[in-house]
Amino acid sequence: MNTRQVRLGETLEAIAGPLDRLGRSLREDGDAILKADEDKSGHDLLATDAFLQRFQQLTDLTLRKLFPRLLGALEGSDMRHPLGAMLDRLDGYEILADVPWWLALNDLRNRLIHEDAMSVDERAEEMARAWQSALRLRDELIRIKEDRDVVGRLFRHD
Numbered sequence: 001m002n003t004r005q006v007r008l009g010e011t012l013e014a015i016a017g018p019l020d021r022l023g024r025s026l027r028e029d030g031d032a033i034l035k036a037d038e039d040k041s042g043h044d045l046l047a048t049d050a051f052l053q054r055f056q057q058l059t060d061l062t063l064r065k066l067f068p069r070l071l072g073a074l075e076g077s078d079m080r081h082p083l084g085a086m087l088d089r090l091d092g093y094e095i096l097a098d099v100p101w102w103l104a105l106n107d108l109r110n111r112l113i114h115e116d117a118m119s120v121d122e123r124a125e126e127m128a129r130a131w132q133s134a135l136r137l138r139d140e141l142i143r144i145k146e147d148r149d150v151v152g153r154l155f156r157h158d
Contacts, residue, residue, distance in 0.1 A: 004076065008069040008154060012145060015061050022054040023138055026131075034131060036124055048127070052112060055134050059109040062141065063102070070095060070144075073154045095150055096140075105133050 001009070025033075025047070032044035033051050040048065063083065071086055072078050074093055081089065083106060090096045108129055115123055144150060 002076075004069065004073045004078070005154065008066075008073045011061070011066050011069050015058065015066060015141060018054055018058045018061060019138060019141055022051075022058055022134055025051045025054055026134060026138065030131070034128065037120060051134070052130070055130050055137075056109055056112060058134075058137060058141075059105060062137070063106055063109075066141075070154065093153075095144060095147075101136070105137065108133055 029047040029051060032040065032047040035044055037045075067086055067090060068080065071081070071089055071093075074095075075089075084099070084103060087096060087099045087102050091099050096102060108126065111118070111126055112130060115126070118126065
């Protein structure tokens with residue numbers, strides 16, 4: 001394996017823990033997280049904060065590490081691309097579908113980081129979007145990790 005493939009493999013391993021924790025949160029904490037803030041107990045607020053941290057961490061790992069390394073392994077290059085161009089290129093390799101969803105995911109992540117600028121109603125709407133996006137993000141990452149065709153192209157022997 002070359003250096004790009006090694007880094008990609010390390011990144012795939014690095015997302016396993018956050019992906020598992022996000023999945024656990026999605027299974028166990030929905031009622032707490034999706035409540036209105038004024039109805040949340042202390043435990044519910046902690047569950048919400050943990051969910052947001054996991055969501056943001058996994059989104060960052062995916063968009064800023066995993067995808068550039070996927071593209072680097074496919075193209076044999078360490079050239080950096082703007083997010084939209086990188087997603088379009090991965091779409092061309094049939095690894096991603098629905099590039100606009102990935103761009104919207106990045107926008108959602110950015111809005112949640114600056115949640116203090118949101119009204120209570122906006123925050124509730126963004127939390128519901130984050131919840132739905134986290135479900136899809138989890139499914140997409142599992143699909144990418146388990147897609148044997150993708151794995152074969154990424155880890156072909158040189």
